[in-house]
Amino acid sequence: MIDIKHVSVRINHKPVLTNINLHIPSGKVTALLGPNGAGKSTLLKSLSQEVQLDAGKITLNDRPLQDFDRLELAKHLAVLPQHASLTFPFAVHEVVAMGLYPLTLSSKQGMELVDEQLSRLALTSLKYRSYPTLSGGEKQRVQLARVLTQLQQAQRPPVLLLDEPTSALDLAQQHRVLSLAKELAHQHNYAVVVVLHDLNQASRYGDNLVILERGQIVSQGPARTTLTPQTIKQVWQYEPQIVNAPGCETPLLF
């Protein structure tokens, strides 16, 4: 799917990412972890072409990203923004319908697709509400519905980039959104890349964990091998308590 080879990014002459090599497969959830300022968002932005690469290249299905036509790329790669600042009073279904932009559908098909995505995220009751009046978590789910709409005509496995999707959500919604991400990867063969701060969530929902520190990948692999007390202490300067809870595959970290 996505191959990141020797990628370096500088912002204002300051190195933010240094020599990143990463393979992002479809059908798996890749979780990006690391302390604040480690470069997680920047790595996502280089995947969505918001920052320019200083060196290296990124390919999607063996084709360099910049060779894609914008509309074609939009059908296969979608980004859930960390904060969506939409102040104009669009109704919820109109916001979701913005995800139809790259698609070629009749307006009736489009409306059906929007309804489908609304019900998938349990938003049907909010369909006609004005977006700016929603709570932070509701807004996040509407944005997710919009982003999923965008990917409905993908001819190859689509890529979904999520930057801290759970930051505004309550406990139940966090698990709902992450389960959905996992389901999209495992059942619909999406390549999901998600930035998370909660290590327990990462180990529960992530198939491949990538730990970034000061612009470099320190460790990657499944939770068992990456989230070791030594790595956590080295990267976060924090000594976790580790509890092996009954019924949990992975140990819990506090």
Add this chain to the structure above:
Amino acid sequence: MENRAWLWPSILTFLVITCLLSIVTGPLQIAPLTSFNAVLNWATHLELGAVAPHEQLVINNVRLPRTLLAMTVGATLAQCGAVMQGLFRNPLADPGIIGVSSGAALGAAICIVLFPGSGEYSVAFGAFIAGLITTLVVYRLASSSSGTSVVLLLLSGVAIAALAGAGIGLLTYLADDMALRDLTLWQMGSIAGAQWQYVTLSLLALLLISWQFYRSSKALNALLLGEAEARHLGVEVDKLKFKLIFLCAVGVGISVAATGIIGFIGLVVPHIVRMIIGPDHKRLLPISAVLGAIILALADVGARSLVAPSELPVGLVTAMLGAPFFIFMLLKQKNRLI
């Protein structure tokens, strides 16, 4: 879904009524039925109804061009306002924000004061060219290799407007009494000088921008999510921005050239429409066009009848109506922000 079936029929009826009202209004009393017949005669080139020749002449050469110019300019300004508000993601933006009006005013002032007697077309032409150049300068100032910054666009617009204002001030200081009066009147905007040439030009501009804006309406909606989000949806953001700004400069430039500066239509009309039907550009743009046409034509009727037999500049009327509405909007916005 709310039922909006009533909207188009009622707004179009309103447009026709306004049109007739505007044609009936004026110092020469022409009965409504006679006016209507005169319009029919004009449209069909046939003698369908009995109309006195001098009345037919007034309708053909004064009232019809005046009414149509008010409507095309109103429709253009309202749509350009809606597009600028979308582009800047700010409901308080107006079409002049990219410097086109201030540049046009400076161009007109140069023609009026420095080249007196060069004819009224030269004023219109100078205004149009200067408006376009100013917009391009503002756009250049705000662009870099990484794209066009909306904040920079806004700030350069303000800076260039201030510069143009200083230029106009200087010219005002240099102007003789005659030029001074022309200049002042021009800046207040008036449709009194309406001629068929202006109507044709302004109608062509209106058709062009309406068509292009409507085609961009989905991209404009996406742009309201944010520039990065619009790019992720596949919108070519920088191309879109350039296209929309250029079209606004052309639309507003031709309008200003034909009528002088008419404020508040571009600011207020899209706002009223958003309150009624929401912010979706697919509906916002066409409805704003019709409402803009209605409001400017009505304001022009007001300009002709408030102090009859004399006339007010129509820009004065729109400002008198628009400014209180704008303050009302600001207060509402403030309550929402706090």
